[in-house]
Structures are given as C-alpha cells and as structure tokens.
Amino acid sequence: MRAARLIKMVLLLQSRPSMTAAELARELEVSERTVTRDAQALSEAGVPVYADRGRIGGYRLVGGYRTRLTGLARSEAEALFLSGVPGALREMGLEDAASAARLKVSAALLPSLRDASRTAAQRFHLDAPNWFREPETPELLPAVADAVWDDRRITARYRRDDTDVERRLEPYGLVLKAGVWYLCARVAGSGSFRVYRIDRFTALDACEERFERAEDFDLPAFWEERAEQFARSILRTEVVVRLSAEGARRLPYALDPLSAREALARAGEPDEGGRVTVTLPVESEEVAHTQLTALGADVEVLEPRSLRERFAAQAARLAELYRPR
Numbered sequence: 001m002r003a004a005r006l007i008k009m010v011l012l013l014q015s016r017p018s019m020t021a022a023e024l025a026r027e028l029e030v031s032e033r034t035v036t037r038d039a040q041a042l043s044e045a046g047v048p049v050y051a052d053r054g055r056i057g058g059y060r061l062v063g064g065y066r067t068r069l070t071g072l073a074r075s076e077a078e079a080l081f082l083s084g085v086p087g088a089l090r091e092m093g094l095e096d097a098a099s100a101a102r103l104k105v106s107a108a109l110l111p112s113l114r115d116a117s118r119t120a121a122q123r124f125h126l127d128a129p130n131w132f133r134e135p136e137t138p139e140l141l142p143a144v145a146d147a148v149w150d151d152r153r154i155t156a157r158y159r160r161d162d163t164d165v166e167r168r169l170e171p172y173g174l175v176l177k178a179g180v181w182y183l184c185a186r187v188a189g190s191g192s193f194r195v196y197r198i199d200r201f202t203a204l205d206a207c208e209e210r211f212e213r214a215e216d217f218d219l220p221a222f223w224e225e226r227a228e229q230f231a232r233s234i235l236r237t238e239v240v241v242r243l244s245a246e247g248a249r250r251l252p253y254a255l256d257p258l259s260a261r262e263a264l265a266r267a268g269e270p271d272e273g274g275r276v277t278v279t280l281p282v283e284s285e286e287v288a289h290t291q292l293t294a295l296g297a298d299v300e301v302l303e304p305r306s307l308r309e310r311f312a313a314q315a316a317r318l319a320e321l322y323r324p325r
Contacts, residue, residue, distance in 0.1 A: 235281035247298030
C-alpha cells in the first residue's frame with residue numbers, strides 16, 4: 001500500500017513543477033504529516049525530493065529527475081480510453097486505474113504538455129443520465145465489469161416478469177444508455193447474443209473459466225442494431241393524425257424521432273389550411289395519448305375513433321376547467 005503511494009507521489013511531482021504538502025495530501029488521501037514522512041523515505045531511497053520552505057514552499061524533484069515507472073498496466077491502459085466518462089469509470093470500479101494511468105501519461109509528457117488533461121477536462125464533459133432523474137448504480141455492476149474485462153463466464157440470476165431466471169453467460173460488453181446499464185452477452189452453449197439490464201440482476205457468480213471472444217463481435221454495431229429492433233418492436237399500433245406546420249416540426253420531440261421522421265416523409269401534401277395527415281406507429285393508445293397531448297392544438301387525432309374520443313373528452317374537461325367563472 002505504501003509502495004504504491006510513494007510511486008504515485010513521485011509521478012505527481014514529476015508531472016508538476018512543485019506541489020505543497022496540502023496538495024499532495026489531498027491527492028494521496030493522507031495527512032500532511034504522512035506526506036512529510038513519505039518525502040523523507042523517498043529522499044533516503046535516492047529520489048531527489050527537495051522541500052522548499054516558506055509560505056509558498058512545497059515539494060519538487062531536483063535536477064530534472066524522471067522515473068521509469070511510467071509503463072501502463074493493461075487495466076490502466078483500458079481505463080485510460082474511458083477517461084472521458086468519469087461517472088461510468090467510478091460505477092464500474094475503475095476510477096483508481098484511470099487515475100494511475102493519467103498520472104503515468106502526464107509524467108511521460110514534455111513539461112509544456114502536462115496540463116493537457118486539465119485543459120481537455122475544461123472543454124469536454126459527458127453527462128450520460130437523463131434530466132430530472134437520479135441515476136442509481138446497480139449493486140452488481142462492478143462484479144459484472146470485472147468479468148467483462150477478464151473475459152470470464154458468469155452465472156447470473158435476473159428478474160423476468162415475476163420470476164427469477166438463471167443463465168450462464170459470456171459477458172462481452174457494457175453499455176450505458178440514458179443512465180441505465182446494460183450487459184451484452186452470449187448465452188453459453190447456444191451462441192446467441194442477448195441484452196440484459198444489470199439492475200435486474202439479483203445474484204451473480206463469476207467463474208474462473210475464461211471464454212474465447214468472437215473476433216468479429218462489434219459492440220457499437222451490435223448495440224445499434226438491437227436498440228433499433230427494440231424501438232420498432234414496441235410500436236404495435238397505428239394512429240392517424242392531422243398536424244399543423246408547428247405540430248409537424250415538434251413531432252420528433254414528442255414521439256420516437258426516427259419513426260416520426262419516417263412517417264412525415266411518407267405523408268402527402270398539406271391541405272388548404274397547411275395541415276398534413278400522417279400515419280404514426282405508436283406503442284399503444286394510452287402511450288399515444290400521453291405523447292400527443294404535448295402537441296396541444298397542433299395535432300388532431302383522426303383514427304382510431306376511441307383515441308379521438310379520448311382527446312375530445314379531455315378537451316371538454318379542459319374547457320370546463322378554464323371556463324370564466
């Protein structure tokens with residue numbers, strides 16, 4: 001534990017001109033007294049750590065000293081490629097590996113480039129979850145992530161409807177979609193690939209046995225295909241609506257964007273009032289009512305009659321609610 005801390009201290013001092021005891025204590029998560037003892041230990045071991053006295057003093061390496069301990073471990077190299085998603089790294093338990101990797105890269109750079117990580121972080125940040133939603137990290141996510149990185153088979157139990165189902169899986173990849181974690185895995189013995197929501201896992205046993213990854217598996221392409229299939233599979237009902245120009249503009253924001261744009265592309269010419277008639281695929285009448293209500297008077301439901309009557313009843317209730325008293 002202390003050896004790792006000493007290495008980290010050297011890398012920190014190598015990547016910056018100097019650091020105060022308070023700064024080192026914060027980075028190393030120890031007390032300033034421990035920083036003093038560690039600096040003394042490094043000096044006794046031959047590492048030229050020099051302490052500048054005074055109000056603006058601190059610790060620095062003397063004479064352009066550079067350590068050769070900058071080689072990246074595999075886990076650090078993999079984590080480095082994910083360093084743009086700090087929240088995801090933290091949830092998968094890879095934050096320490098990413099931190100060590102960034103330090104090693106910074107230490108190996110020329111002095112003029114050592115602020116690159118800071119300047120990049122000030123210019124790009126990824127916030128994956130949806131608005132107005134408090135994301136929850138699945139309890140078993142770190143264990144699943146370990147199995148993904150190590151190519152180890154897992155035996156997982158997950159909730160399906162009202163029952164628990166057990167599957168032996170070969171975990172290929174993780175996807176974070178709108179704050180929800182998914183596992184893309186091959187079912188052992190069948191060769192078929194499936195997608196599982198990790199927050200539905202109730203138990204997980206990581207095996208010592210490793211599996212051979214399919215060379216041609218492409219995680220982004222696989223996810224894009226499955227996501228499109230899922231989006232289309234839930235659109236089982238059709239409704240016919242008449243939209244104003246403003247309603248047509250806002251339609252992709254109220255419904256599935258791809259389906260809305262395809263429906264608008266198939267629509268005919270606008271009528272004399274500038275309204276266009278569109279046939280929309282929707283999940284259900286209930287969902288369509290919720291989604292289309294957001295368009296207000298810019299949408300008129302034509303079919304089915306039951307949905308039109310629902311909007312008429314809602315309009316009557318609104319008219320009564322806002323009738324002048």
